[in-house]
Amino acid sequence: MTSVKICGVTTPAALIAARRGGADHVGFVGKEGSPRFISPGECTALSQQADGLIRVGLFVDARDEEIRPYLGAIDVLQLHGNESPARAAELQGRFGRPVWKALGIRSARDLDAANAYRDVAELILFDAKPPEGAALTGGHGVRFDWSLLDGWPRRGAWGLAGGLTPANVGRAIAATGAPLVDVSSGVEEAPGEKSAAKIAAFMEAVKSL
Numbered sequence: 001m002t003s004v005k006i007c008g009v010t011t012p013a014a015l016i017a018a019r020r021g022g023a024d025h026v027g028f029v030g031k032e033g034s035p036r037f038i039s040p041g042e043c044t045a046l047s048q049q050a051d052g053l054i055r056v057g058l059f060v061d062a063r064d065e066e067i068r069p070y071l072g073a074i075d076v077l078q079l080h081g082n083e084s085p086a087r088a089a090e091l092q093g094r095f096g097r098p099v100w101k102a103l104g105i106r107s108a109r110d111l112d113a114a115n116a117y118r119d120v121a122e123l124i125l126f127d128a129k130p131p132e133g134a135a136l137t138g139g140h141g142v143r144f145d146w147s148l149l150d151g152w153p154r155r156g157a158w159g160l161a162g163g164l165t166p167a168n169v170g171r172a173i174a175a176t177g178a179p180l181v182d183v184s185s186g187v188e189e190a191p192g193e194k195s196a197a198k199i200a201a202f203m204e205a206v207k208s209l
């Protein structure tokens, strides 16, 4: 089955819904200003209920000091900003966590950026580029043209993010063959407010394929 990451989890209810639904990964957003931001203390407490789930910490061009307080609560670093391959390698070496690199996609040429991260990132996450003028690099519920991936050589581990919902995730997987899907706003009632029912529906949609 396609792996699933439920991102932007801030409450026990959402974490339990992800676990019950059979998600593989849960994401904690360490980017201040995000409606899904979770402090290191809250993240540490919540992650204790994450048994069986791989805990992914999402950071955006973060300094070492911003990441360090989360380390006890996360298994993977997701870099969702403009981190260079060298910075990704530095973080992986310094903190001893695998790195996922998110890349914003609008055109086929944007996919080429993946090549530079192949040796350092455990997984490349293709997300839509944020809307013009947006303050955050992700979490907007915006999808990109999945057919752009048709021409991309499937090398290494990768995942699909951006605007996925219970209603479209089946089509997304069928169209792209994504081995991992990542969702945040598509399983919310409002920005930062996860819906247990939508998480369950998303998981059902993936499992039913």
Ligand SMILES: O=C(O)c1ccccc1N[C@@H]1O[C@H](COP(=O)(O)O)[C@@H](O)[C@H]1O
Pocket (backbone or CB within 6 Å): 007, 008, 027, 029, 031, 034, 035, 036, 058, 060, 080, 127, 136, 137, 138, 139, 140, 141, 142, 161, 162, 163, 164, 182, 183, 184, 185, 186
């Ligand atoms: O969720 C956020 O607030 C966020 C903030 C900064 C960078 C990335 C963020 N979210 C990630 O964006 C993708 C797509 O999200 P969506 O499903 O379209 O809402 C996903 O990886 C989120 O975790």
